[in-house]
Amino acid sequence: MANKVAESISREEFFYGHKACAGCGGSLAVRAALKVLGPNAVSVLPAGCMSAVGFNFPQLCFSNNSIISTFAGTASMLTGVEAGLRARGYKDFTAVGFAGDGGTADIGIQALSGAIDRNDNIIYICYDNEAYMNTGIQKSGLTPFGAKTTTTPAGKNIHGNIRPKKNMFEIAAAHDIPYAATASVGYIYDFIQKVQKASQIQGTKYIHVIAPCPTGWGVAPDETVEIAKEVVDCGLWYLAEYENGGFKLNHKPKEFTSVESYLKKQGRFRHLTDEDIQVITASRDKKWEFISKNFVI
Amino acid sequence: MRPYIREKKSFTFDEVPENTCFEAGYLTTVNSGWRSIRPAVNSEKCVGCEQCYLYCPDGVIAINDGKAVIDYDFCKGCGICAKICRIGAIEMEAERK
Ligand SMILES: Cc1ncc(C[n+]2csc(CCOP(=O)(O)OP(=O)(O)O)c2C)c(N)n1
Ligand code: SF4
Ligand code: SF4
Ligand code: SF4
Ligand SMILES: [Mg+2]
Numbered sequence: 001m002a003n004k005v006a007e008s009i010s011r012e013e014f015f016y017g018h019k020a021c022a023g024c025g026g027s028l029a030v031r032a033a034l035k036v037l038g039p040n041a042v043s044v045l046p047a048g049c050m051s052a053v054g055f056n057f058p059q060l061c062f063s064n065n066s067i068i069s070t071f072a073g074t075a076s077m078l079t080g081v082e083a084g085l086r087a088r089g090y091k092d093f094t095a096v097g098f099a100g101d102g103g104t105a106d107i108g109i110q111a112l113s114g115a116i117d118r119n120d121n122i123i124y125i126c127y128d129n130e131a132y133m134n135t136g137i138q139k140s141g142l143t144p145f146g147a148k149t150t151t152t153p154a155g156k157n158i159h160g161n162i163r164p165k166k167n168m169f170e171i172a173a174a175h176d177i178p179y180a181a182t183a184s185v186g187y188i189y190d191f192i193q194k195v196q197k198a199s200q201i202q203g204t205k206y207i208h209v210i211a212p213c214p215t216g217w218g219v220a221p222d223e224t225v226e227i228a229k230e231v232v233d234c235g236l237w238y239l240a241e242y243e244n245g246g247f248k249l250n251h252k253p254k255e256f257t258s259v260e261s262y263l264k265k266q267g268r269f270r271h272l273t274d275e276d277i278q279v280i281t282a283s284r285d286k287k288w289e290f291i292s293k294n295f296v297i
Numbered sequence: 298m299r300p301y302i303r304e305k306k307s308f309t310f311d312e313v314p315e316n317t318c319f320e321a322g323y324l325t326t327v328n329s330g331w332r333s334i335r336p337a338v339n340s341e342k343c344v345g346c347e348q349c350y351l352y353c354p355d356g357v358i359a360i361n362d363g364k365a366v367i368d369y370d371f372c373k374g375c376g377i378c379a380k381i382c383r384i385g386a387i388e389m390e391a392e393r394k
Contacts, residue, residue, distance in 0.1 A: 001344050001346050003346060003350075003351070005351065011359075012299070013299045014322075015356065016299055016300045016322070016355070016371065017324040017327075017371050018355070020354065021373075022331060022332075022374060022375035023373075023375035023377055024354050027354045027355065028353075028354040031354065031356050057313065057314075058308060058319065058323055059325050059326055060322060060323045061300070061322070062321055063300045063321050063322025064321060065321060066321065188352060189351075220376075221373075221375040221376060222377050222379065222380050224375070224377060225377055225380070225381060226380065
């Protein structure tokens with residue numbers, strides 16, 4: 001039984017033996033992307049779970065060339081890697097970054113914006129687990145409304161995070177970047193295709209992939225893929241691309257599955273009241289109104 | 298090819314690379330001790346669709362002669378493969394020591 005997607009990517013493993021928690025969505029995103037890009041990918045990882053679990057001397061789990069950057073400097077190091085290799089005459093390589101949500105939407109946003117502005121020939125992948133996981137679950141700019149973290153606890157009066165998730169995809173697109181996309185590890189075929197597409201495009205590419213963290217989200221390790229699928233199916237996340245100045249939706253759920261059931265499966269949302277869930281559902285509907293007006297569907 | 302376990306050697310302080318630059322894909326420890334449950338593939342049932350191979354976060358599943366085969370040195374027993382297999386060819390069993 002041939003699987004076309006499996007045939008289209010490397011059979012080799014480039015992220016192996018890592019110490020991520022069982023069922024870690026971020027590690028699945030990194031693994032899949034590197035199997036697309038192959039042995040000549042040069043990866044840059046800032047502080048965060050993926051560098052913490054991948055580089056524990058002498059256990060070095062990337063079998064392609066990889067380097068840890070400063071927390072804020074994923075994109076600037078990618079710029080340097082790309083320019084340096086090009087200056088030395090290398091042609092067949094891909095500079096790819098894997099940064100968390102905190103490393104992207106908060107501390108690394110300036111370097112990312114600069115790289116997009118210069119249109120450096122790099123792929124920047126944000127694996128979004130919706131909090132600063134490696135330091136023990138603190139709120140980031142990409143933590144969704146209502147989520148409980150150690151810095152946004154759920155109490156009687158305040159029910160977790162009071163701010164909505166930053167819209168990094170459209171922030172990247174607003175630079176008029178050559179290619180930006182959203183993805184989810186629950187739809188791995190779509191993610192693989194987007195990394196493939198990004199690798200064929202000249203200039204800066206940004207891919208934002210939802211990558212659940214069983215530890216921080218309060219789900220069982222075997223639920224990572226399902227929950228990453230469900231967030232798309234219930235409409236709280238969407239699969240889209242930005243290219244040639246326009247937005248395109250790649251996947252339109254016929255009917256949304258229940259937002260409540262998505263939220264209540266996860267420890268970080270279990271405290272939410274019916275009103276909180278209504279607020280979240282209303283914000284979803286508003287987002288989809290925007291999508292139906294502004295995206296090619 | 299996958300990275301493989303190297304001979305375990307202890308590094309003296311002087312041998313730890315100064316510029317933190319070292320061979321890529323150098324593995325010295327397995328992850329099998331993390332498991333409390335382990336996936337068991339029923340080869341009779343497996344149709345080699347490669348779903349489990351694509352979704353395993355640890356990349357420990359390979360397809361050999363059309364059947365899923367697991368590298369138990371590095372499988373963490375997360376159970377994602379068992380859930381993703383549509384025809385139920387993988388079951389999670391108690392880990393035997
Ligand atoms: C300048 C700086 N500030 C803080 C830290 C501490 N730190 C290391 S990893 C991390 C969390 C990273 O969160 P995120 O980028 O979302 O990645 P994740 O760990 O969730 O994969 C923090 C705060 C650091 N290494 N460097
Ligand atoms: S804490 Fe979360 S993101 Fe970090 S390794 Fe564990 S599962 Fe992955
Ligand atoms: S998903 Fe099931 S049928 Fe498909 S290769 Fe894996 S074990 Fe075999
Ligand atoms: S249990 Fe998890 S780590 Fe082990 S083979 Fe299945 S998906 Fe991979
Ligand atoms: Mg994070």
